[in-house]
Amino acid sequence: MSERDDLPYRPFSTLPVDVHSIILLTGQAIERLSALEDSDDEEEENTLSPFEVRASHVSQHWRMVALETAQLWNKIEIQPLYSPKKAEVYLARSKRSLLDIQLRDCPDTIPTQKIVDMLCQHSARWRICLIEAKLDSLLMTQIVRLATPSLEKLAISIVPPERSIRSEENWDGRPVLNGGSPRLKVVSLHEFALYYTRPTLSSVTHLELDYGGRIPLDHRELREILSSIPLIKNLAINGEINDALPREDHERIKLPRLLRLRISSLEGQVYSGILLTINAPLLEILVLDGVQDSDLDPFLESPYELLHLRSVSLRGSAFTPSKLNKVYTSFPSLKEVEMVDLVFNPSETIRVVSEVMREMGIVPLHLAQPTLLTDTGPKPKTLAHMLDAGHDQFKILQGRLQEKLIEDDIVDLDNSTWSFARFFNWLQSFVTADILLLATTKDI
Structure with missing residues (x-):
């Protein structure tokens, strides 16, 4: 009889609650996948859980495990009619764990304001924050000076007030989270958020500016934003830009870590305008949604070296063979070209x-x-x-x-x-x- 056989039999349920909590959290593979949408492929492979845990039935013991597992209570989604008592319970049970906060269409009512006040008191624990709000809501005023030292991901969507903006009101470029967000890596600004909320972007590696069909940016504003993201790796811009092409005396803005750039616009000059405004020597992936045959002419007439560019995606575009030939001639390192209904490796094809x-x-x-x-x-x-x-x-x-x-x-x-x-x-x-x-x- 082996030494292993002599060990006393201990049912799984007799393990300490904190051990069960660790096993339960380690096995939450499905829920964690949704949090990886902005991660690089290499990061996803290393972050996926090795297994999944499912409870076949609920017992008093597993109820205790759930109550003691703080990370099971760290997701708080505030919507109209959300109960302050429920928010209070979640905040208490989440203990000191980092919080994933969603604030969607929060009305300026006493119960909702009470919830927002509670959440703001725990802003040091915010890890993910999603805000959908009206421009003149109390919430937008509260987040101006907020400190969020643990915040990693921020998404804001702003709707302008239904009334006319008064002359004494000035929200343009209003900074938010002024208390500091040193760990902020992923930022998405939708609708009018780009004009009325400006978090500090110096630590951001993934930035999405989605304001298509709204107020165009000035080229000066574009340069200000690009100059504020020195660590950016993944940049997506969907919208229009006034006077998109830079002046000849403008120096290109260095983005030394940019690996992936996505551009979508109803204005053709925006594509070349952005490409001529930046200097991204390590760029690997270029996605141009809706670009037309002549939109890249200014850029192709004065391209700069992109020695690492391996993939160009022309989604929703109809490039002539001769124009695509010019793209490949300018960037012979290309390994993949994606067009409407067609994906091929130009370098290998030509070989x-x-x-x-x-x-x-x-x-x-x-x-x-x-x-x-x-x-x-x-x-x-x-x-x-x-x-x-x-x-x-x-x-x-x-x-x-x-x-x-x-x-x-x-x-x-x-x-x-x-x-x-x-x-x-x-x-x-x-x-x-x-x-x-x-x-x-x-x-x-």
């Missing part, structure tokens, strides 16, 4: 096209003339100019490319309305002698 053409001897690439002389001047020689549409080599090239590009997942058409024949036709205008020669040079 495969170059290899197959050399194998077939279609064009001696080292002698290829990169341009064609036309009545309107020289034009790039495209793949279509190098192929004879009526020749067998046309079909052979299409077949070999389909075999290699699809099987190696270089082109993803699984969830697309595109056929490979359509992609091949598109490819004939995208691929030019210039980039084929560039691919040949790389191989050498």
Whole structure:
């Protein structure tokens, strides 16, 4: 009989309550997933719980475990008709644990104000705070001087007052949480919050400015905001900007840690305007929602080096092959391009096209003339100019490319309305002698 067999049998329920609390919290995998939406992929892998705990029934013992587990009571969502007594109970049972606060459409009534007062007294414990409020509500006044030393994530959505704003009222750029939020990392400002609430952003790594269809920002205001986020890694801007393109004498604002940039706007100049305003040498992912073919022209005429740019997403956009060719020529490090119904790796696609053409001897690439002389001047020689549409080599090239590009997942058409024949036709205008020669040079 082993020493293990000699140990006395102890039912799981006899373990101390604090041990049960630790096990219960460690296993809350499903609930924790929602808190990771703004995290990097690498962080998500390390944060996921190793298992999940479910209680099959409720007993007096497990009720005691729940009451003693402070983290089970740290989520407080205040809405109209929310009971002050309930808020008081949650604050008491949460003990000293950090709080996740949601304040949604809180009316200026005595019961609601009592709840807000209680929560503000515990502002040092706020970890996550979501606010949806009217501009002239008492809540917006209370958070101006509030200190939130543990706050990590803040989301604010502001609705302007239904009445006319009085002349003595000035909420533009009003700072909030002036008491300090040194741990603040994630900030989302929606609707009119960008104009009327300005938390300190010096420690923020993820920032979302969603004011599309509202009052446009001035370029000066854009520069002020960009200058206040030196640690930013993930930036999303949805809205319009007056005089979006910077003046020639303006220096680009350095964002040395920016990895992902997302832009969406109804005004075409905003895309190039933001890209020309910043200097983000480590940028890896660029998402341009709704960008049109000519919107990037100012940027592509004077691009700066983005040596780490590996993914460009053109959601809801219809770029011509020639314009996308110019994007790739400017940033040859691209490994992924996403368009409407199409995702492909341009670098690998061009490499495969170059290899197959050399194998077939279609064009001696080292002698290829990169341009064609036309009545309107020289034009790039495209793949279509190098192929004879009526020749067998046309079909052979299409077949070999389909075999290699699809099987190696270089082109993803699984969830697309595109056929490979359509992609091949598109490819004939995208691929030019210039980039084929560039691919040949790389191989050498």
